Amino acid sequence: MTGVEVFEGQRSRMFGLAYRMLGSAAEAEDVVQDAFLRWHRADLDAIDTPAAWLTKVVTNLCLSRLSSARMRRESYVGPWLPEPVRTGDGALGPLETVEQRELVSLGVLVVLERLTAAERAVFVLREAFGYQHREIAGVLDVDEVRSRQLYARARRHVAEARRRFPADRERHAEIVRRFFAAAVEGDVAGLTELLAEDVVSWSDGGGKATAARRPIVGRDKVLRYLGGFRQRPEFAQVDSEFAEVNGQLAVLLRWGGALAAVFVPEVDGDRVTALRSIINPDKLHAVANLRSP
Structure with missing residues (x-):
């Protein structure tokens, strides 16, 4: 050899x-x-x-x-x-x-x-x-x-x-899919049920994409943040798919065919405790061509 x-x-x-x-x-x-x-x-x-x-x-x-x-x-x-x-x-x-x-x-x-x-x-x-x-x-x-x-x-x-009550893989995937469906539909009741009271949302834009500059803490504030995102004009043109990223089910969001964001919910038990969105285009190359099986 x-x-x-x-x-x-x-x-x-x-x-x-x-x-x-x-x-x-x-x-x-x-x-x-x-x-x-x-x-x-x-x-x-x-x-x-x-x-x-x-x-x-x-x-x-x-x-x-x-x-x-x-x-x-x-x-x-x-x-x-x-x-x-x-x-x-x-x-x-x-x-x-x-x-x-x-x-x-x-x-x-x-x-x-x-x-x-x-x-x-x-x-x-x-x-x-x-x-x-x-x-x-x-x-x-x-x-x-x-x-x-x-x-x-x-x-x-x-x-x-570390999470205190990590969900098994199937349960984790089910909660992520339910959460994303509720977010897309604007189902506030569904989101309220799925979000932990102390949920935190982080968005990494690196100054190169529009993103919150500070973590958003608490269910009510995260609900408003998700509602605002849904109202953005480009939301209607977003294509989404599920894929495994860093060992967890994630959502890939594409605008015009190009990957624009990787959205990774963190689940503890039956609740979403954290939302991590990577929007900085410099950080999307490793998953840009990833397609769901």
Whole structure:
């Protein structure tokens, strides 16, 4: 097997690691390309375990990018949300359990932004890829005790923000479809029944598309926001479809055939607790050509 073939065999796993670390498909692709250049220059005969070598390279490339990424996000216009990616084709690896899907959800990726870079690396390697602390210590050049400390802190932060009663996949899809139907029809009673009292809506336009600059908090305010959206002139020309994005059922909205928004409701039990809308055109490339099966 050639060096290129070995690398390509690891590409999907490297992308999944980089995406979970950075929350950006575009940056994850850049990291994978940088890793390839390093792989190309390396003495491959001296690398006993390519997967371990590439994991360390990708992790450290991500750690180097996180500081500058966070500085850019501090000046970001309006709420920042992760770049959505399609997951129905296995782009982020197997998502067979509730826990696996939740780890790539937009909600958890937002929580990971609150961790330190080292905490995020340990959490991702341990939770998403099953690395032992001995292996993680080798990737990060720390001892096992430090790895365990970082993991404990990260896990505590994430656990505090996770949904208390996650719906199973079928129930989640049913609620999302009911919610979207009610929103399209202007069914206020139906929306009131489905929205949690403390629901929060985030819209990421990045200053490049019209979007609320602050989170909208509370059922009544979100209802007014959804009603206003429905009254916009372009609403009549919107085409919509359901698709799996970040392990969850999402709604893709298209104007004139072009993807204009990815709309991802978050469900806790039988209620929608959060609405996340990605409208920034720079963040829509990874799902722009996604079609429902």
